[in-house]
Amino acid sequence: MSKNMWKLTAAACAMTVVFSATLPAAAQKLEDQVVIATTGGLMGNTLAKHFYEPFNKAKNVEVVPVAIEVPDQWARAKAMQRTGKIEFDIVTATGPDLVGRADMLEKIDCAKLPNVQKFGVSDACQPYGVARTTGGMLITYNTEAFKEKAPKNWADFWDVKQFPGPRGLPDTGDSDWWVPAAALLADGVKADQLFPLDLNRAYKKLDQIRPNVSVWWKTGDQVQQIMRSREVVMAMSYSGRALAVVKEGVPAALSWDQAIRDTGYMAILKGAPDVNAAMAYLDFFYANSEAHVPFMRAVNYATASKSAIELMKPEERNLYATSPENYEKLVKPDFAWIGENRNALRERWMAWLTR
Amino acid sequence: MKPVRSDFWHSDGHRLSGLSTLFLLAPFFAVIAFVFIYPIVQLLVISVTEPHPTLDNYARVVGNPVYARVLARTLWTATLVTALSVILGFPVAYYMSRARGAVAALVAVCVILPLWSSVLVRTAAWSILFQRNGLINSALMGLGLTSQPFKLLYTQSAVVIAMTHVLLPFMILPIYGALRSIPNDYTRAAAVLGATRWRTFIEVILPLSLPGVVSGSLLVFLTALGFFITPALLGSPQEMMVSTLVSQQIREVLDWPFAAALVGVLTLFVTLLAVIFSKTLRFDRLMGAAS
Numbered sequence: 288m289s290k291n292m293w294k295l296t297a298a299a300c301a302m303t304v305v306f307s308a309t310l311p312a313a314a315q316k317l318e319d320q321v322v323i324a325t326t327g328g329l330m331g332n333t334l335a336k337h338f339y340e341p342f343n344k345a346k347n348v349e350v351v352p353v354a355i356e357v358p359d360q361w362a363r364a365k366a367m368q369r370t371g372k373i374e375f376d377i378v379t380a381t382g383p384d385l386v387g388r389a390d391m392l393e394k395i396d397c398a399k400l401p402n403v404q405k406f407g408v409s410d411a412c413q414p415y416g417v418a419r420t421t422g423g424m425l426i427t428y429n430t431e432a433f434k435e436k437a438p439k440n441w442a443d444f445w446d447v448k449q450f451p452g453p454r455g456l457p458d459t460g461d462s463d464w465w466v467p468a469a470a471l472l473a474d475g476v477k478a479d480q481l482f483p484l485d486l487n488r489a490y491k492k493l494d495q496i497r498p499n500v501s502v503w504w505k506t507g508d509q510v511q512q513i514m515r516s517r518e519v520v521m522a523m524s525y526s527g528r529a530l531a532v533v534k535e536g537v538p539a540a541l542s543w544d545q546a547i548r549d550t551g552y553m554a555i556l557k558g559a560p561d562v563n564a565a566m567a568y569l570d571f572f573y574a575n576s577e578a579h580v581p582f583m584r585a586v587n588y589a590t591a592s593k594s595a596i597e598l599m600k601p602e603e604r605n606l607y608a609t610s611p612e613n614y615e616k617l618v619k620p621d622f623a624w625i626g627e628n629r630n631a632l633r634e635r636w637m638a639w640l641t642r
Numbered sequence: 643m644k645p646v647r648s649d650f651w652h653s654d655g656h657r658l659s660g661l662s663t664l665f666l667l668a669p670f671f672a673v674i675a676f677v678f679i680y681p682i683v684q685l686l687v688i689s690v691t692e693p694h695p696t697l698d699n700y701a702r703v704v705g706n707p708v709y710a711r712v713l714a715r716t717l718w719t720a721t722l723v724t725a726l727s728v729i730l731g732f733p734v735a736y737y738m739s740r741a742r743g744a745v746a747a748l749v750a751v752c753v754i755l756p757l758w759s760s761v762l763v764r765t766a767a768w769s770i771l772f773q774r775n776g777l778i779n780s781a782l783m784g785l786g787l788t789s790q791p792f793k794l795l796y797t798q799s800a801v802v803i804a805m806t807h808v809l810l811p812f813m814i815l816p817i818y819g820a821l822r823s824i825p826n827d828y829t830r831a832a833a834v835l836g837a838t839r840w841r842t843f844i845e846v847i848l849p850l851s852l853p854g855v856v857s858g859s860l861l862v863f864l865t866a867l868g869f870f871i872t873p874a875l876l877g878s879p880q881e882m883m884v885s886t887l888v889s890q891q892i893r894e895v896l897d898w899p900f901a902a903a904l905v906g907v908l909t910l911f912v913t914l915l916a917v918i919f920s921k922t923l924r925f926d927r928l929m930g931a932a933s
Contacts, residue, residue, distance in 0.1 A: 358894050359893055361894075361896055362893045362896065365896045365898065453774065453793070459894075501793055501796060502795075502878075503796070503879050505874070516773055516774070516775060517774065517775050518774045518775075518795065633895065634706075634708070637708050638707070640879040640880075641708055641711055641712060641879055641880060642711075642880070
């Protein structure tokens with residue numbers, strides 16, 4: 288390439304950058320499809336009904352859903368990166384993923400998502416993801432086992448004298464910080480002083496509860512199942528799963544006290560083939576607050592739409608993490624710290640758990 | 643019993659030419675090479691080349707007590723399952739080899755039928771039996787044998803019992819094969835020479851059935867080493883086996899090089915065992931039993 292050609296190309300590139308920055312997002316050409324990877328079943332079907340189909344109608348972009356469990360999704364994404372052929376546009380990420388796996392994700396320009404700014408809660412848009420559903424890791428318990436006094440917080444979870452019976456704790460992707468965090472709260476650490484986690488203290492406290500933990504559950508289905516079959520009297524559970532069990536008619540209840548906030552984010556995979564359509568979808572997700580109400584009712588999780596929660600009656604609102612009453616009680620994790628200390632957290636957890 | 647002879651292998655006493663043997667084996671090896679050897683080799687390459695050419699991944703497997711513990715536990719569980727299968731399987735195989743007619747058919751069906759249902763189904767059935775409020779606990783409490791339900795599910799015993807159940811046919815069938823090929827004349831000869839039935843069993847039947855026991859044990863042990871579903875569903879993290887660890891490294895931690903190193907170590911174990919066994923006992927005898 289000659290020197291002049293270089294200059295021309297550089298100029299063209301600069302022009303493109305300037306133009307695309309100044310043009311409004313809507314004017315950018317959208318690809319004709321967007322591939323979204325998330326859990327199937329209830330979540331996938333409800334998303335399709337309230338968001339994928341309306342998005343297709345509004346923007347003429349076809350949503351291709353891929354039903355996949357989150358860990359498998361990351362394994363696939365990793366495989367795609369290794370082979371250089373990226374097939375997913377939007378993936379489902381947890382808070383720590385946005386920090387720890389940021390190198391696999393596309394940076395999101397929040398200024399290009401006006402609806403998220405307008406209708407979402409203040410922290411809905413993060414540098415590498417947009418909040419989709421928020422719940423909490425909370426205590427769910429069998430109401431027949433504890434008729435007189437119900438367990439409320441993690442100190443009660445640890446109190447096997449007052450609340451006897453087998454317990455269930457998670458052993459999934461994020462338990463390496465959920466469970467130590469709950470142990471510290473049980474040990475009397477204030478929620479706002481939780482991070483950085485004092486792991487030595489946490490694991491000392493965990494040794495106390497260990498003989499009473501009969502199930503280390505691996506999936507959301509499993510935690511529902513152990514509550515249903517009464518394999519345990521009390522468990523740490525995803526709030527949505529606990530709510531689903533209650534709705535089934537099982538004598539169970541949940542306590543939002545000291546629940547650990549758990550937000551699922553929509554993130555764009557680095558090198559995704561349909562970036563513009565993906566951005567348009569993220570913005571569209573928050574455009575219609577009314578769609579969020581039936582969506583939340585169906586999946587048992589709250590979205591980060593502040594206008595949607597206002598559409599609900601107070602007693603219904605209380606079932607969700609983002610209601611003003613519950614949101615105050617939630618423990619807000621320090622995702623940056625977790626993301627940075629991921630390896631240490633995981634090694635400690637594995638070593639303790641397999642002992 | 644008249645020995646069966648296949649004309650194919652013994653045609654006029656000539657062996658097949660090297661080329662035609664190769665030609666016959668080619669399709670099989672092509673499949674194995676493509677779906678087994680190629681991916682395994684690639685995985686092993688990853689284990690020593692990433693993040694940079696190094697043996698660090700292997701050092702971690704051996705050096706970190708967590709992974710060493712999981713490996714040791716895997717070997718121990720596989721050993722337990724193999725021992726239990728021999729103890730439970732031998733009498734069944736012996737009975738099968740002696741039974742005739744409808745009874746023989748019934749026993750054979752009982753042994754083989756479970757092979758047709760998936761491991762997942764059989765494991766799920768055990769988890770229902772073992773539940774805190776499951777069949778076993780309800781029965782024990784109903785009989786007044788205990789007032790508190792036992793913890794059966796998510797224990798080492800649950801894993802070993804269910805794995806033994808799943809793998810038992812692989813033990814019974816080779817032993818049965820070995821026992822069936824022992825000519826009845828031997829037993830009669832022993833009886834004529836004044837041996838009791840017990841002595842006949844110890845000195846004649848048992849030694850001759852050993853190749854079956856060994857090949858059954860090898861099958862069960864090697865399969866048990868790589869078991870995934872049963873320990874994952876019926877065990878707690880304390881029962882974690884290597885394959886669960888590999889899946890965790892691939893799916894949750896995304897540390898493929900380390901997962902590959904784990905696979906490397908497991909492959910090494912399996913290969914070593916296979917080699918040792920084939921050296922000490924000739925493979926043709928293992929597979930075809932006493933000829």
